[in-house]
Amino acid sequence: xxxxxxxxxxxxxxxxxxxxxxxxxxxxxxxxxxxxxxxxxxxxxxxxxxxxxxxxxxxxxxxxxxxxxxxxxxxxxxxxxxxxxxxxxxxxxxxxxxxxxxxxxxxxxxxxxxxxxxxxxxxxxxxxxxxxxxxxxxxxxxxxxxxxxxxxxxxxxxxxxxxxxxxxxxxxxxxxxxxxxxxxxxxxxxxxxxxxxxxxxxxxxxxxxxxxxxxxxxxxxxxxxxxxxxxxxxxxxxxxxxxxxxxxxxxxxxxxxxxxxxxxxxxxxxxxxxxxxxxxxxxxx
Numbered sequence: 603x604x605x606x607x608x609x610x611x612x613x614x615x616x617x618x619x620x621x622x623x624x625x626x627x628x629x630x631x632x633x634x635x636x637x638x639x640x641x642x643x644x645x646x647x648x649x650x651x652x653x654x655x656x657x658x659x660x661x662x663x664x665x666x667x668x669x670x671x672x673x674x675x676x677x678x679x680x681x682x683x684x685x686x687x688x689x690x691x692x693x694x695x696x697x698x699x700x701x702x703x704x705x706x707x708x709x710x711x712x713x714x715x716x717x718x719x720x721x722x723x724x725x726x727x728x729x730x731x732x733x734x735x736x737x738x739x740x741x742x743x744x745x746x747x748x749x750x751x752x753x754x755x756x757x758x759x760x761x762x763x764x765x766x767x768x769x770x771x772x773x774x775x776x777x778x779x780x781x782x783x784x785x786x787x788x789x790x791x792x793x794x795x796x797x798x799x800x801x802x803x804x805x806x807x808x809x810x811x812x813x814x815x816x817x818x819x820x821x822x823x824x825x826x827x828x829x830x831x832x833x834x835x836x837x838x839x840x841x842x843x844x845x846x847x848x849x850x851x852x853x854x855x856x857x858x859x860x861x862x863x864x865x866x867x868x869x870x871x872x873x874x875x876x877x878x879x880x881x882x883x884x885x886x887x
Contacts, residue, residue, distance in 0.1 A: 633657075635845050637719040638667040638711070640745065642674040644726055644761045646693070647828040648806050652838035652857065654695050659855035662846045666695040669711045675725040675734065680741040683708045683748075709748050716751040719845070721804065723759035726826055727772035730786025732794060739798040757844075758800050760791060762807040762837075768825030780819075781887055784811055788884040802844075809840040809875035811886045816867045831859045832868060839872035849873055 635657075639645035645668050657664045670691045671678070682689055692706040692714075712720075722742065728734035742756055763783035764773050776783035787807055795803070810821055810828070813836045821833035828834045835857065843850040851873040856865035878884065 633662045633846055634665075635662070635719065636665040636667075636715050636717045637721065637845060638669065638715070638717045639721045639723070639759065640669045640679055640708070641721065641723050641759065642670065642725060643672050643827060645721070645723060645759060646670055647834050648759065648804075648837040648841055650693055650695065650700070651830075651834050652855070653841050654698050655855045656838055656842040656850065656853055657846055658698065659853055660842075660846065660848050662848070663697075664695070664845065665715060667711060667715065667717070668693040669706075669708055673725050673727075675728055676722070676738050676741055677734070677736075679708065679722075680737045680744065683741070683744050708745075712745060712748045713750055717749065717754055718751065719755050719757055720745060720749070721757045721759045722800070723761055726761050726764075727775070729761050730776060730783055730790050732790045735790070735794045738794065742798055742800070755802065756800050757802040757804060758791065758795055759804050760787065760807040762810040762828075763787065765822040765825045766819050768822075770825065772826070784886070792884070803879060804841055804844045805875040805879040805884070806837045806840050808878065808884060808886060809836050809872045812874050813868055813871035815886075816871060817864070831857065832864060835860055835865065836868040836871055839869050840875055843872055843876045850876075 637649070639649050649666050650668055654664050654666060670693050671689055686707050686709060688705040688707045690706040690708060690711060692703040692711050694701045722738070724734060746754070746756070763780045766780045769778070773783070776786060784807065791803065795801070810833065813821055813832070817832065821829055821836065823829045823833070828837060839850045839853070842853070851869045853869060856862065860868070
């Protein structure tokens with residue numbers, strides 16, 4: 603009888619050990635992250651297309667929200683949140699399925715989920731102009747007052763400089779020069795963000811610049827928005843590594859419109875940008 607009991611204990615121990623191995627492997631290590639971008643078409647370029655699939659390819663799950671108004675600035679987000687204007691399209695990705703609610707207000711979007719991360723950003727044409735950030739601290743405080751997650755983390759989405767051949771008036775403030783615009787974005791970001799308590803930056807703008815060095819200035823579809831393939835994929839790779847903490851270089855997901863070699867170049871640019879950002883380095887010229 604004693605021998606039988608010993609055998610049963612041994613069997614139970616072995617079975618429990620295997621259960622431990624099974625449940626301590628990747629499924630429990632996978633992350634479920636809820637992220638909301640309070641942005642514009644540049645956040646649309648970065649988070650709506652390939653980000654979910656990149657994270658899923660490495661075992662992580664994202665709930666992605668985008669409070670979208672084309673060209674929306676910090677000042678307009680702030681005014682909209684104060685007044686309750688229903689000017690937003692609330693784009694959302696859950697389990698890979700996209701939805702779009704029109705005529706949404708920002709307060710309702712903020713309260714829709716217990717967001718782990720909320721990103722803020724400036725309209726691209728104002729991104730390198732320090733005086734345009736005057737209401738950023740107020741916007742952050744007001745957004746925080748409506749969040750349902752006491753531990754929500756605020757981050758900054760670093761946008762990208764325009765293509766060299768872009769001729770819009772929006773580029774005039776930077777003398778129609780990509781290097782000038784990139785430097786202005788970096789300097790403004792590093793000078794302004796510490797004062798409003800935002801420490802973490804998604805370096806999409808740096809990743810795009812690094813990818814340009816690898817592939818040429820071909821990552822925009824109209825001079826300022828990202829191309830539907832390489833541009834958006836590079837930005838999504840940057841967000842994926844930032845959110846999950848896993849190196850994106852080597853991720854198996856790529857859309858059919860991007861070759862394996864192109865995907866590798868985009869992933870490497872994203873990882874390099876993340877590596878440099880973690881060291882506080884933003885100079886790429």
